[in-house]
Amino acid sequence: MTLPLYLYTAEQVKRGEVVAAQQAGIELYQLMLRAGEATFALLQEQYPNAAHITVVCGAGNNGGDGFVVARLAKEAGLDVDLFLTSDATILMGDAAQAYQAWLTAGGRLTSFDKFETSLQSCDVIVDGILGTGLKGDVRANLASLFQVINQANKPIVAIDLPSGLCADTGRILGAAICANHTISFIGLKQGLVTGDGRSVTGRLHFAGLEVEEQFIELYSPSAQLLDYHSVAELLPQRSPVAHKGDHGRVTCIGGNLGYAGAIRLCAQAAVRSGAGLTSALCHSASILPLQLACPEVMARDWDGSKRILFERLKRQDVVAIGPGLGMDDWAKTAVQSVNQLQLAKVVDADALNLLAQSPNSDENRVITPHPGEAARLLAVSINDIENDRYAAVKALHQRYGGVVVLKGAGTLIFDGQTVFVCAVGNAGMASGGMGDVLTGVIAALIGQGLSISQAARLGVLVHSQAADDLVLTHGQIGLTASDLVPQIRRLLNGIHKS
Known part of the structure; x- marks a missing residue:
């Protein structure tokens, strides 16, 4: 996964992925499936001996990606604990569809009273809690959750960006997950490569989800990596x-x-x-x-x-x-x-x-x-x-x-x-x-x-x-x-x- 040179804002990627998917003739849910597949492939590549993973999801599309990772891991024979930071009844759209696919595959939510036990026994943690839409500081309950995750001393793979990091500025919004690996999709977010982003992103990876060619035709980059x-x-x-x-x-x-x-x-x-x-x-x-x-x-x-x-x-x-x-x-x-x-x-x-x-x-x-x-x-x-x-x-x-x-x-x-x-x-x-x-x-x-x-x-x-x-x-x-x-x-x- 070679990093592209061009960087974009979160808004550019949010708007662009919709148009790029339309131009490529695919539904947005297909992009979610591809994002989950790319994340799981990265997990297997970096941690091939992982047998037990803990996946933590939020209610948005970032959580939807996490549901896909959890399902793929379960189907591959891994032991999966899936935690949802919100009530499942508020899930909507593609995230709800990905969650239903997880349930259909035999998956279930794990109760948070088993959270610390799961962290202690797992091999890898997958962060699918917060995506690029976060504007203000992380709520206190999530900040406490991030602290527990960071202190578990387990490898962390972040989906799209570490939860709590501002995708545009690279500023930590009160608290953030400190990942070992982060995989960004479609357009590389500019906040991942400067400031606090350098301290919480870990090794950065990229997957264009087969629509990157359509995407780069839509917007001029907001910044550019030195090559x-x-x-x-x-x-x-x-x-x-x-x-x-x-x-x-x-x-x-x-x-x-x-x-x-x-x-x-x-x-x-x-x-x-x-x-x-x-x-x-x-x-x-x-x-x-x-x-x-x-x-x-x-x-x-x-x-x-x-x-x-x-x-x-x-x-x-x-x-x-x-x-x-x-x-x-x-x-x-x-x-x-x-x-x-x-x-x-x-x-x-x-x-x-x-x-x-x-x-x-x-x-x-x-x-x-x-x-x-x-x-x-x-x-x-x-x-x-x-x-x-x-x-x-x-x-x-x-x-x-x-x-x-x-x-x-x-x-x-x-x-x-x-x-x-x-x-x-x-x-x-x-x-x-x-x-x-x-x-x-x-x-x-x-x-x-x-x-x-x-x-x-x-x-x-x-x-x-x-x-x-x-x-x-x-x-x-x-x-x-x-x-x-x-x-x-x-x-x-x-x-x-x-």
Whole structure:
């Protein structure tokens, strides 16, 4: 089950599945049967030795899918406990038909006084409780039920999406099932791949139910997953007669007193990501550590003079500003001066905090905020950002222009046209300096001829993929930003290998 690249809202899928089924000449109940079959096939594939499953269903079509799974499991000889969170008399439409098919097959509902016993004895739990229609927070009784399920320490397969997760925003609506596997149908829901969705979805699977071709003709996607092959092809091949000036002149500004490490990470990432000439303007105390770590960087101290800054930047292709910059007058002068330049910019860290104090729009700029910085840029809370990351990245673009990289689980990139989502990366990246490296990588890619949108996409992807590659061999604990730099170099060099 290869994941499609295009993402959709819950409303698009809800409306589209009806039309797609009509165009395919099938009834909606047939889609429910196919969804149940795909879920049961996934269960058998992932847990082939499962002999006893617990299926928990709600009253909607998500529960209807669950009834189909339960019936198929029973017919396959598995021991099935089926629990319904509502009264069976309120079931309607396709869900009622699927429930009746379960009864006809000899199935029965299990009483909830046996719920915890069932969870203790089962091999797999199937979540068919809540679907995409949930709007407000989960009711208290269901929240308590979710807690019991999550604490059972049993594998969970979620149908369409983990119950309690908002299909559009990726926000947990008060409480949610924490699945090991989630199978989404017809159109991949955008909330599954960012924010809290990354923490409760587990491994994501997709089944088009044989109507995906009809569906994709109906709607433009709401967002798009980054695809490594298509993004990697953006990096141009180098000419055999190229010289260092052909691959970009990058200047990194930051490294205020006590922050030599940040500017070192940024500049070294730029060098290792292919920048032809990399220089750094920093505090005098940061020069020696930077030159010892990376002698290829032309490190110079800067006294705060705008004239000197303009002189040093007039022949540059891109400037990366923010890593270790600080918030003092020296830093403010740097940001104000860079804002006046026409060259491409990558803005991170304290340069973003200073931008929040004096907002301006720049179409030739990449900003790379984490949720805290994004909150300051929009004068809202971090919760406001994380509650709807898609809305936040668009609001940031509207206010600041250019390309916005909203970092976090499921990093979002918005260039004013398309929202891209990075589906790779891991929790080991939650450590200091990761953003400094990303800033240097994006700046280097701009220097090599990529547009700011292309550089942001490729930079985010290789940065996160490098972290995933390292975690496979070394684990998440102790992953450092400097660990990523050699692996990013390997990934970039592997792009054009035959």
